[in-house]
Amino acid sequence: MASHSDADATASPLEFVRRVIGRAWRDLLSVFYTNTPIWRLLKSVGLLFFGFFCWSASNLLFSYGVDWTILQYVRAYGFVLIFWGPLTHAVIVPYVIRLRRNARRPLARTLARQGSKLTIAVFLVLVLVLGTYPIGAMTLDFGSSLQGGDGGSDVDPDLLCTQTDGTVDCRLSESDGIDHVVVLSGDREVDRADEPPFEVAFHEDDLEEVVGQKEFVVELRDEDGDTLRRYRRSVATIPEG
Secondary structure (H helix, E strand, C coil), rough: CCCCHHHHCCCHHHHHHHHHHHHHHHHHHHHHHCCCHEEEHHHHHHHHHHEEEEEEEEHHHHHCCCHHHHHHHHHHHHHHHHHHHHHHHHHHHHHHHHHHHHHHHHHHHHHHCCCHHHHHHHHHHHHHHHHHHCCCCCCCCCHHHHCCCCCCCCCCEEEEEECCEEEEEEEEEECCCCEEEEECEEEEEEEECCCCCCCEEEEECCCECCEEEEEEEEEEEEEEEEEEEEEEHHHCCCCCC
16 A cells, blocks of 8 residues: 555645645544543643733734734634634534534534534634724733833823714823823824823824724823823724713
């Protein structure tokens, strides 16, 4: 019997690629359907941590100002994987395996045979949808801790924002130690408040898009113009007032 290496050596490049992809898919399925308790636990925990890494790392890069579109989908991939990975290997895969053994009806047998493809297809659709239309829970703002001025300031109020008919209103939970507040979008200043309680308001049409989302930055500054605290927000994450 010819070995895989012998068959690959005589195959055309297209046939070689097809065989490699076929073997990779079969190997993936064998791992996907490994269903012992320890493997279910290992796969669930591993995917949870990998998803958390992708989600937090992409949010961290966004906070640094990296605006690659691919990061939107990496963030969505990580966010979905946190929930989908454990759900798949703790619930869906064991159910599909039982269905393969016990299915009597044609529809159930079809679902059992195509369970892996359906699961992966649903996962990819969720990633594409959430990558294109991110929800507020997906976004983390590391901007304040990364770009909080000289690092020695104890000025750390909450930034509270709401939006109504496209107008965003923001205010601070406290104003001690702050000289003035500016709102930036790209390189432009779109609003400024020089007196407490430092309330600012602006329309989303005045904001620039970053990887498909309207974003703005609120900076709290001292009398010398130095930044005490910095907040980055996406309009999509601002609740309706």
